[in-house]
Every structure is written in C-alpha cells, then in structure tokens.
Amino acid sequence: MTDTKPRIAIIPGDPSGIGPELIARLLNEDGVTDAADIVLVGDGHVWEQGAAQSGLPVALAEIGEDAAGTAEGVNWLPMETIAPDDVKVAEVTVEGGTCSLRCLDKALDLAQAGKVDGVLFGPFNKAALTSAGLNAEDEHRYMARYLGFTGYHSEINVLDDLMTTRVTSHIGLREVAERISAEAVEKAIGLAEDTLKRAGKDRPHIAVAALNPHAGDNGKFGREEIDILQPVVEAAQAKQKNVTGPWPSDTVFLKAKRGEVDAVVTMYHDQGQIAIKLMGFERGVTVAGGLPIPVATPAHGTAFDIAGQQQANVGATLQAFNLLVRMARNHRAARAAA
Template identity: 80%
Template sequence: MRPRLAIVPGDPSGIGPELIARLLAEDGVRDAADILLVGDAHLWQRGAAQAELEVPLNPIAEIDVPTFEGVAHLDLETIDPADVRVAEVTVAGGTTSLRCLDKALDLAQAGQVDGVLFAPFNKAAMTSAGLNAEDEHRYMARYLGFTGYHSEINVLDDLMTTRVTSHIGLKDVASHIDGPGIASAIELAHDTLARSGRARPHVAVAALNPHAGDNGKFGREEIDIIEPVVRACQERQMNVTGPWPSDTVFLKAKRGEVDAVVTMYHDQGQIAIKLMGFERGVTVAGGLPIPVATPAHGTAFDIAGKGIANVGATRQAFDLLVRMARTARTEAAA
C-alpha cells in the first residue's frame, strides 16, 4: 500500500530544500510513496540547484490533490525569492515555514495525504513569525485542535526516546517532574513501539539525579516519584524498568538491551542519541492524530547553500514515515 506524503521545505535559509532534492534522488524513494511537494516553486528549484540535481515539479491544482500519483507539486506563494537569505534567521523564513506546514496539516486533516515530512525549521525564525508555542510540536497540536497527550519522540535506528519535560529551562525541570507526566511518556513510548510491531517492548526509565539519587542522598525524586510509576506500569504487565542512572542507561540502549528510554529532560537524551548517530536521527511528533516526522538535526546554517548536506537523517525520517503512514491507513480501513 503506497502512502501519500506531503513534504514541506523547512526554513529556506537552511539546508531543507537541498535535503529534499537529495531525498527525491535516493533509490526507492519514489517507489515507496506518492509524494506531494508543498511550497513555493522557487524554493524547490533553489534546493535542486544547491544539490546539483533535478527535482520533478509536476504542478497540480488543489482540487486534484486527492487523486495525484507519483511526485506532484502544490505551489504556494509564501515568500518572495528576494527575501530568501541563506544562513540568516528571518521573519520571512519563519513565515513560509509556518504557512507551508499549515497547508500540509490541512491536507492531512482532510485525509488527502497520510503523513507529513518537514525539513528542518528554525525556531527563532518561526517565533519571530508568530509561532506562539513552545515548539513546532505544540504548534501542530494546537493547529489541529488536538488536546490529548503528545510529545516529541526521537528515533535512532531501532531505539526510541521520549522525555517527561522538553523545551524548558534546566532550573525548572525538577518542579515539572510528576507521576502523570512520567506515566504518559512511558505509555507513549510503549504504545508507539507496539504499533510499529515490536512485541512486548522494553522501556527503560532514566533517573533525574546523579547515581539515581543514591538512595536519597542527591534527591528523592527517584524514590518518591519515579519508582512508584515504574512499579505501577509493571503491575499492568508492561516491560518497564528503572529508574536507571542516566550515565549508564544509554549503554544498555547502545547494546540493544532496551527498545526505548524515557528521559526526564531534553539534553539528558538528546546528547546521548546524537552522539550515537547524529546523521541518522529522526524526530516524530508522537501522539498526534496524523504521522509527522523530520530529521532530528537543525537547519545547519554553517553549511547552508554549500551543496554538502547529508541526506541520511532525512532518508531515515522518510522511511519511518512511510511505515507509520501505512499502519495508519490500515487502522483507518479496519
């Protein structure tokens, strides 16, 4: 079953358009899904020129989106070519990012595409253009009117990570660690893995404090908050262990002993997983009613426009999104 995916170029000042041009040239990509490029034609052309590749722009009208096959292009006019500034944070770049994303979400919500892949956004640019949310994941949930639990999921090969807190200051983390938040993060990881076909996935929960608190010497969050949630999940027959010291839990993950790690804060997991495979990491908008994925790295302003962007993580995001979209279509048809 070929899913139908909308792809948006990300921030035009970064490597996004180049990445998508490289993605479309990868073996097997056009056979795996019907692809709708959503965004201004000159952005895709710019990416093709940077990659020194051909990008097929087969323009279609919005009325024809429900019936397209192969690779098609829904043209938008969201940014003047003169306003594209390579390697710069601009309001114009944030505006086109939001408008292209909005259109892709509209198509997905209407059932005209099965999933959305976006190239890297720049949060500063999006904020200047009116993001008005903690991050693009919170923005998407609000745009879709989704009020259920959702959180960013990071994927590296067969390993998945979720986190209890995300884009908040480190000084605020401890006060935001609570039982319901930990339980929700565990359940999101467990259910996402189960939907992807992983039988009885092993979810490891990281501690908050050094040495998992050392029996309360360095803090009681492990004893009073984290351990009771882990025990409650085990009583529900979930394969959950922890809390594990955060400086060793990813050694277990690297050895393939666990399928997911639930961390307490952003960098606790991000540093480890990016060191393990920065060029392959994928971010999933976990919990949203539509599949959404993106490469885990950023806009890479340091190499933008130089034609040397690595497509590895974007290809991983595409392949994962294809699998997620197929599952979503199967579940919807059941």
C-alpha cells in the first residue's frame, strides 16, 4: 500500500439481503482496487454466496486477524459469525443481525487501531440488528457508543455531489418544531461543512431549509424562521461561512438539483430524504457524519424482495465506495500529519 492509497474494510451487511451480491459486484467494477486496498471482513461462505448470487468471482486471499499481511488489492480477514445453514435469504433472522454486528465491530476495531482508513458496509436490516442486541436507535448511535465517541454525530445523506444533514431525525413529526433550536441548527450546518471538507470541498455552499411553508411567510405560518433560522444563518455569514437561507423547502432542492449548493440542512427526516430519493434512489449514499473514522453505506435497504435473484444494482454501493475513498484518503493524510 502506498502512502496515499487508502485501505478500506468492507463488510457484507445482513447476509440475508443483497449486501453480499452488491459487494461482489463492487469488487468487479473497474478501478476499485486501483483506488483503494480492500480488507473483506466476514465469513468465507457469505462472500462465496455473494459471488454465486452475482455470477462474478470474489478472490479470498486470507490475512491475519489484526490485518497483518495485508497486500495490495483484495484481502480477506476470516470470521465465523454465522453457520451456512443459518443464512436464510430474504428473511429477518437473529443470526443475520448477529453476523452484521460482529462484522461491524471487527471493522471498527481495525479502524480504531489504524489498520484501515475507512469502513464500507452493505445494507443492514434494522429488525435483525435489534433482535441481535443493537440496543440503540440506529447503527449510527451504535457505532458512536462502540467507539466511545461522545461528540455530535448524525446520519448524512449524499447524492452525487450533494449532501443533506438533519436538525432532527428519527422522531415523530409532532416533536419536530420543539426540537428546532439555534444550537441544533448550528451543529447540522457544522456537520455538513466539516464532512464536505473531509471529502475535499474547501468552501462548501450550505443552504438551510425552512421549517414552515413559504419559509413562514413573514411569521404567518410560524416564527421558527424569524426567531431561530435567520439569526443562525446571519451568525454563520458573519464568520465568513458560505451559508444561505432559510429557503422554502419546496424550492431549495431545485437549487440543489441545479448544482447551486453543496449541501442542504433539513429540519426533519423526510424533508431531505424524499427529495434525495426522487432525484436518484439508485445512487444515494449514507455517511456516518461526525464519527472519528469515515464510514459509508448505500442509502437503500436490504431489498429482500430481490435478494438472491441477481438483480441488485451496484450503483449506490459504488458511489458510497468512491466517496469513502476520498474521505479515507484525507483521513489517512490527517492522521499521518498529526
């Protein structure tokens, strides 16, 4: 491995879904091993399953448990997390969730130890993760807890060159307005800015979406824009940050689609997700924003309806890999300079 070429740990996600097939397809894409050296983490039979489901070869060059002996190209760190007979394609199982968590833990261990520069995971099934002992709101909070990270972090959604962050996430709509605070908006802006800079964007343009229809229409439909959002935007601008808004949420994504902004800070989950998925469902990426190590995954789920049918589209996984490589390269350089 060269000084600039990052090393990426890849785990299959839930073995019952399309993750193993997606990773097999990814490894056979042109330029993947030129961009990064790969450490496959997981059971040999799961990777073989992916090869069979995709009809594409997956070479398993075995390395040591601490990634000792990692060479250029594709390497395999063996694990025994699930018996072959316990892999039930297109079914939610405790065993599938256990496999997912154990592989994730190992990949995070490697990243914390500096053995890899980033982690890519195939889609997880949240029901399976929960049954296996996730004991967290989602995998992002699980990862933060596992890493002992107590700083601000949140899921970031990415489509091509556009990122979205959220002021609120997995809560009911009736709770959203009371959770909108200046501090929360500032953190969402900062997360977008920091993540874009880690991906190589020096001065990103960040647009803040309004909460209310027509951006509140001068207070007619709510005062969050007047009392919270506008002051936060003005304070960011006073610090020479490239932040604008609050923009009506039914038009801000038109600006994003035209490439006029690099990120949109949304107020709640579906405000950004609906727009992103309509613009490119098969290219969407999820980044574990704020964590001390780069982590990414395709934004779609395990797709049990097509699992094992050679129909999985590698587009989002390839986008996740390419973004992760950029972030991992910068992470590796920053670690070397520290």
